[in-house]
Amino acid sequence: MQWFWIPEWDIEPGHTSRQQVIAFPTSNLVVQNDLVEFAGPTTRCSHRDLTGRGWAVGALLRPAVVPRFIADPGTLRDARMELPFADLHAVVSEAMSGTDPEQRRQLAVEAFTAWLVAQGTELSEEGLLANRMMDVIGDSAGATRIEDVAARLFVSPRTLQRVAKKYIGLSPSTLMRRRRLQEAVEQTRTNPGTDLAVIAAGLGYADHAHLTNDFQRILGFTPGKYRRSLVQGRRQP
Incomplete structure (x- = not known):
């Protein structure tokens, strides 16, 4: 796996919290309090509506291990599939039942990792190449040509x-394109005083308009609107 992510929530009765997600474009194996599911690669921004009380323990999978769970991940693009891994659900649920937040998350990661290791460690050379490809793309938002990779x-x-x-x-x-957009989102958020045209040029976009088009097409809003929403959020008490 590449890393784990563990959200927990406790929403007041009658209320819903919508969480916008800009996920990495690779697959995740996710254990929730009521199921285990495989989430395929994403091509757009998504959201989850949270209600009540719950948790999830997700593992962002390295490409080489994906065939253990699905033959063609493209069939689950922007989709999810429930998996019958009762043993994984049991060990992670037990870990998440603890009262100390830090300790239960650590135990959940250890239990999840042990389960993944038990599934076998043999990886194909082709799969390892896929891992290296993701590393090269992930290391440089300026990698815009497949020939360079x-x-x-x-x-x-x-x-x-x-x-x-x-x-x-x-x-x-x-x-x-997704790696470059994620870097653009991060720079837009952390450098509010930097001109968007400068960010676009630094990441290899032809111009500001191309950056805006990527924002709008994948995320559903423009860089300017994103910045304004951040400013409004900071102003709220």
């Missing part, structure tokens, strides 16, 4: 297209 990995662009489809379910170009 292929050259760093000493393979052909066609090879990268094949392994991306098999192990991730998205094309390399989609992965690079």
